[in-house]
Amino acid sequence: MLEIVVFLCGAVVMVIELAATRILAPYLGTSTVVWTSVIGVILAALSLGYWWGGRLADRNPSRKALSGVILAAAACTAAIGFSNTFVVEMIRASGTGLHASSLLAVACLFGPASTLLGMIAPFAARIRLTDTATAGRTVGRLYALSTAGSIVGVFAGGFFLIAYFGSSAILFLTAAVLAGASALCHAGRWPLKALAALACVGLYLFSASQTAALTAKGVVDVDTPYQRAMVYPSRDYTTGRTIVALSTGPEGVQGGVYPDEPEALALNYTRFLPLASHFAPGMRRVLVLGGGAYAFPKYVLRSHPAADVDVVELDPGITALARAHFFLPDDPRLTIRHEDARTFLNANTQRYDVIVVDVFNSAASIPFHLATVETVRRLALALADDGVLIVNTIGALQGPRARLYKSFAATYSQAFPQVHAVRTWSGGAEDAPQNLLLVCFKTDAPRDWTSADPAMAGRLDRRIPPPDLSGALVLTDEYAPVERYLTGW
Structure with a gap:
């Protein structure tokens, strides 16, 4: 015994x-x-x-x-x-x-x-x-x-x-x-x-x-094959409306939906992802890396009837939650692949009009292998010459934690001649981690940052000056200290 x-x-x-x-x-x-x-x-x-x-x-x-x-x-x-x-x-x-x-x-x-x-x-x-x-x-x-x-x-x-x-x-x-x-x-x-x-x-x-x-x-606390995820009723503090929230980390909400208006973009940063529609109004092929609550894929399916959407989401448990709680539909134009985004890009031979990267949505855990110049070059190969790449990043604008934002900008600049930054929140301290969107283009051709639509114009106006990249580290598979930069060490 x-x-x-x-x-x-x-x-x-x-x-x-x-x-x-x-x-x-x-x-x-x-x-x-x-x-x-x-x-x-x-x-x-x-x-x-x-x-x-x-x-x-x-x-x-x-x-x-x-x-x-x-x-x-x-x-x-x-x-x-x-x-x-x-x-x-x-x-x-x-x-x-x-x-x-x-x-x-x-x-x-x-x-x-x-x-x-x-x-x-x-x-x-x-x-x-x-x-x-x-x-x-x-x-x-x-x-x-x-x-x-x-x-x-x-x-x-x-x-x-x-x-x-x-x-x-x-x-x-x-x-x-x-x-x-x-x-x-x-x-x-x-x-x-x-x-x-x-x-x-x-x-x-x-x-x-x-x-x-x-x-x-309405509170779900589940261990998926890859992480612990929580779904619970919450409130959108910008509008006061009730939302169903998805949380996979300590920063709060990584996904959300209005139960009374499931087609709307509930989280603040997701309301800026339609910038893709401004720069690629005739999009036909869309790639989304990181499904989460599937807010942007649902937006494309609704707003662009001719577009097909490929979503690469590592965790099938997250997709199951999206179907059960976030109104993810079955649609012949939507293809979901459960695999690592890097392995998908390594094998991909398709070209896309729009690529959205939404895998850096937790300041507590950034997948470093998706932040490196090797990944960025794969993204450039997958993007059509007149397409647009939008990357949701986490970083600070000033202080020690700004090193991550500057490193992201320096890394994406290695493959994209134009890298613009959009700040999704106007308030808050500049030295605090926040959502920053990188909008990237493969050519030097000027893009129109104006719109007759007031809502779109307001988002376009949130573009901020490029950061000073002197001394910024280009992240590589060999060396990408993303967690040290996030914590300010």
Whole structure:
């Protein structure tokens, strides 16, 4: 039984680590900073557990003591499910910055359980050691079983658990597994251990019922194959109208729709995407990288009856949410491809009148491989000579965080003779991250930035002077420090 216990606890470690990224994502994002904090802190906690577990095992190498350690790990794991929202929101509100907040959140939430789980393998090895002549074989076997369990945990968590269960539900289920492992290790006080396992199962069922209750109220919190996404009723603070919002990161809303007018563009920055209609009124082929709530594809289908739209959206779960909550229609002119935008561009041979890049919509996580000059050159190849490319970026106009905006402008200038910037918000501090649209053309031919339509003219007038590109970094596949530029480090 001891070998089974070691295997199960090894699996739980990796399931918890994968769940950690989903729990932190709505508040701190999924950037490399967050992933580094999760991996580094949990490794540090495991190392502490190895040391501590070995010392305790030398003092009291008993199954009863090991069973108590596992039961304590179960309690700490269940506590994460209870406290994660409160703890992470409190840390984020402290204003300590992304790096410190990530480290502190992982240490507070996942450090205790990971430390206790790290104690199990050396503890079990000490219990199994009865003959020094076979010590190496015994220790090697137990650590191999623990690692094998971790491998199973990685694939079970990444391929199955996260796709079918909520983050908190996963924690309650793993806590129940640990309570059961405690009973397998030592049968003493089994009623308490059985009660603990049943309590964790009950917490899972309660969590599932709460999720169902929230869904009935229009609030959806789901783990897709690639991220954690939330759909909920909200309000457009520019108009006061009710919207259904989509959030995939800590900055708030990445997509939205008016339930009483689903064809309208609900978010402020999306109202500037029709600039494409001004510069390419006869568009026939349109490419959109990043579907989200599918606001712009729906606009094209409605406003340009002769246009066909290709959308490349990495996450099929996001498309499913768009169909269920954001009025995404089935239309023969709409083709949706679920793949990475870079791999699509690498294989693409089509030419498009309009390309909209909307994959940089979260200041907490920018896909660096889509920001590089290599990607920009692929975009240039895919754009018709008289076409227009519109890129929704995140950046500041002034201060240390402006390096990202300047780098974007410098990078796109490598393939496009004309790169114009449009500021979607006139208010707000210039040193704060905000939506900035890059409007790019493949030729030097002058374009008309005036319109008889007052609404369009107002958007065209939001063009701002080009930034000073002296010293600006051209982002490459080899070096693209987008997260450092975003945080101002």
